[in-house]
Each structure stands twice: as structure tokens, then as C-alpha cells.
Amino acid sequence: MRRWGTALAAMALAGAGLATTMGTAHAATKPSAAAACATGWGSGVKSAQPAAHKPLKNIKTSRHACFDRMVFDIKGGTAASKTGYRVGYVDHLYQDGSGDEIPVGGGAVLEVRVAAPSYDPQTGAESYPGRARKPLPGVNLTGYKTFKDTRFGSSFEGDTQVGLGVRAKLPFRVFQSGGQVIVDVAHSWNAVR
Structure with a gap:
């Protein structure tokens, strides 16, 4: 009788251990919030x-959920007519043309240059009302996790320059969709929500 009791106890313990192991294996394969936000974008210059x-x-x-986004709408832009850009972190933002420093709030400054002037190249008429050194018109960053400040730099020699103040030097990506240039900056390096 004693052998049966010992054998049953051993089987019960082994079963409990197996159940625990299976539960752990299941938890390890279940996607986490970090995996759902994985970026791998890096922080180097993109152009x-x-x-x-x-x-x-x-x-x-x-x-x-995983990033803050800035979108540049290009008038008459299409998927076939790509818009040039250069996006990268800088120590200070200097206005094109004058070379004057433009203070940008946040822990790091992302300089965004888009090959789309704030005026119509054919007529010279203003197409976007940005003013040097001022926040971007109509942009309110209250409640954003990553974006902290925006500053219009200039529109000079066919390019528009914007300073984007972010919480810290974080990974970002740049891509185009139709007539838009899109800049996404992750909320963190491991992109946990």
C-alpha cells in the first residue's frame, strides 16, 4: 500500500511540474507588448x-501606440513623384540661409528637411504658413509621449526645414506614401508601450 501511495504522490508531483513547464512555455511564446512594438529603425540619418x-x-x-508621427503633405505629390528628404539628429538647429540658431525644446533635436518648399515654385505664392523660429501652425503636442516641440526653420532653395524636439534620441523611420513624407519616432528603444 505504501508503494502505491508513494508512486501516486510522485506521479502527482511530476504532473504538476509538467503543467508548470507547459504554462511557462506557453507564456514564453505569447507575444509581449515589447514584441508588438519592436522597431529596429535605428537613429542614423535617413535620406x-x-x-x-x-x-x-x-x-x-x-x-x-508605439510611436509619434509627423506627416508632410505635398501638394500634387504622388507615389510616382517621390519627394526627397534628409532626417537626422543634430546638436543644434541652424536656420538655412541665415545660419541663426533656433532653440528647440526636448532632450534631442531631429532635423527634418523635405524637398518641398512652403511656396509654389511656379508662382511664388505661399503654400504653407510656417514662420521661422515659430512652432508649426496647427500642431498641438499636448499628451504626446515622444514629441515635445516643433520649430519651423525655413524654406530655402526648394527645401523646407523643421526642427522636431523629442524626449530623447530615439529610433525613427521615414517613408513615403502617395503624396506624403512620414516620420515616425518610437516611444523608446525597446518600444514598450
Whole structure:
């Protein structure tokens, strides 16, 4: 009788251990919030050559689960007519043309240059109302996790320059979709929500 009791106890313990191991294995394969936000974007300079210089129509921002987004709307832009850009971290933002320093709030400054002037190259008429050294018109960053400040640099020789103040030097990506240049900055390096 004693052998059966010992054998049953041993089987019960082994079963409990197996159940615990299976539960741990299941938990390890379940995607975590960090995996859902993985970026791998890096923080190095990103750029593309322009196919055309079309006027800048608008700049807007939005919040997402893993990143904050800035979108440059290009008037008449299409998937076929790519807009050039150069985006990278700088120690200080210096205005194109004058060379004057523009203070930008935040722990790091991302300089965004888009090959789309704030005026129509054909007529000279203003297409975007940005003013040097001022925050971007219509952009409110209240409640953003990563974005802290925006400053319009200038529109000089066919390019528009914007300073984007972010919480810290974080990974970012740049891509184009139709007539837009899109800049996403992750909320953190491991991108946990």
C-alpha cells in the first residue's frame, strides 16, 4: 500500500511540474507588448533623392501606440513623384540661409528637411504658413509621449526645414506614401508601450 501511495504522490508531483513547464512555455511564446512594438529603425540619418520639388501643403502630427508621427503633405505629390528628404539628429538647429540658431525644446533635436518648399515654385505664392523660429501652425503636442516641440526653420532653395524636439534620441523611420513624407519616432528603444 505504501508503494502505491508513494508512486501516486510522485506521479502527482511530476504532473504538476509538467503543467508548470507547459504554462511557462506557453507564456514564453505569447507575444509581449515589447514584441508588438519592436522597431529596429535605428537613429542614423535617413535620406532619399527628390524626383520633383512640389509645394508643401501641410504638416500634421498624430499619436500611435508605439510611436509619434509627423506627416508632410505635398501638394500634387504622388507615389510616382517621390519627394526627397534628409532626417537626422543634430546638436543644434541652424536656420538655412541665415545660419541663426533656433532653440528647440526636448532632450534631442531631429532635423527634418523635405524637398518641398512652403511656396509654389511656379508662382511664388505661399503654400504653407510656417514662420521661422515659430512652432508649426496647427500642431498641438499636448499628451504626446515622444514629441515635445516643433520649430519651423525655413524654406530655402526648394527645401523646407523643421526642427522636431523629442524626449530623447530615439529610433525613427521615414517613408513615403502617395503624396506624403512620414516620420515616425518610437516611444523608446525597446518600444514598450
